[in-house]
Amino acid sequence: MSNVELMPASVAPAQPDVAPIATPASVPPEMILDVRDLKKHFPVKGGLLRRTVAHVKAVDGVSFAMQRGETLGLVGESGCGKTTVGRTLLRLEKATAGEVWFEQRDILKLPSGQLKGLRRDMQIIFQDPYSSLDPRIPVGESIAEGLLIHGIGSRQEREDKVREALLRVGLHPSSMQRFPHQFSGGQRQRIGIARALVMEPKLIIADEPVSALDVSVQSQVLNLMRELQQEFGLTYLFVAHNLSVVEHISDRVAVMYLGKIVELADRKQLFSVSRHPYSKALISAIPVANPKIRRQRIILEGDVPSPLNPPAGCRFHPRCWMAQEICRTVEPPLEEKVPGHWAACHFANDVAASLPKK
Template structure:
């Protein structure tokens, strides 16, 4: 069912310890993800956007348990992933995969394309021998690559072709949910469009669900059904994509959207320039984390952390003034 919740994230936190001294004593923590809540419906794409260092990629990796959470729960198909043992987690990963950001660093240069894609088939015992090769050739065809590419190595391909290999690897077990960790940010603009179109075609064909992590809001608008905006480890706004882009409520979202270029030289958008730097996630500001850069900040913003609340029609925002 398209409307059923496939993934639910509750109070997710990921703190990285900072150690010093001879005995490596923990003196502080980097609060990369600090209390995140959202859900993803079956068959939809949830975009997750924000500045570099806000915790987007860490959120995706913690959901898949590539990084262990400090606190929180992740419910996938009715099971709490954080409580699963090694064997249960491996079985669960047949339905949860990831497409990495860097198509150059994410592929093993010593493995052929066939072995890279076939590795998941081997680990999960899906196919062997001739059936394994047929499966790999089928996956290559699905992502727009040729049969002869099966014997080649990653260095023989362009960036766009390498990302197609990464997509084929993620698709190998035909999962239900894929974390797309900035999958087009390292590619040329013309290639970005091709990869986005491919991902949309695969989503429709195989009923995939995406968590699409990016910093380019124009790309996110094209592929997403709903969009979540993240700042300094917290989600500050979440809404249907049209609602968010047409009627943003959080001052940070407004500033991000004002930076999107308009493809018309006669029109100019009123830019909202943020002053100051992003605070350190080691010692985030008291109250609303955005108040140090917000033109509308009031006393309550400096004292109290705003509640992440539904203001109507599934539009969530964490702001005292909304």
């Protein structure tokens, strides 16, 4: 994996205004997704006239690229903008700014009439499949819904595909006739996965797919996702609020804080030598199974500030034990500190050795 390919593109030369079908020279074919300076600001209305009085900067300049077949974990506390990144990539939300190159097309510029193919190639798995499955219709119909919308196959062929998908996720084909409430949480998530899988997608955005499940069931679903990835060459953007979940499934990890990526690295690199104090604090919160290993838990002071009015300078500085004067005034850019390891911290190289005073 060369580093140049995985460079977040905000630091790559700016692209001229290119047509959606054109191939920019800097997106190599092995890259499936290249997100450049993506922003999503939600307007906040106020007053009698319901004018826009402020903006929630839910996603505020996010750049990352993904290689075909990899799993990128996207992690950060609740409210930092992970779901909004996913929804904007899928064009379920209209981006405020930025580019999203998916297989050499800037999909933010695709006219809505051309979204159909994209909707097939990019699928989403939700945290709570119960709310995304219609309780009144048999799960077979829910799984077949996408096929029907896209006019794929005859009735019989669709049924065969659903049966196959159910088997592939470890459910009996007779599940087709049953209703969502007849399944356990883990089984319902398998149905959610079958529904994505049946479309034969290239990229799956999994938004906290195991966060609502018991720990024992979590690992079964994670193992299933990994098997399916190998079998079908899937690419996963795996969203979680908890680093311990992505630790085992991700090839690389991106850590988000208040609308921005603050660190992006190979999983092992990130866990062994963190270069952002926020990631270090998240890692310190992971329970360690081995009693011989002791890790000082870093308790962050205060809450996540509001994305309505993020702190000046480094957004993390009010909670950071390493903060210096420069952090209050100058925003650190996301930079490649060592090959393949990106961090947005003025003191990135000191993070690994630093701990808050007790």
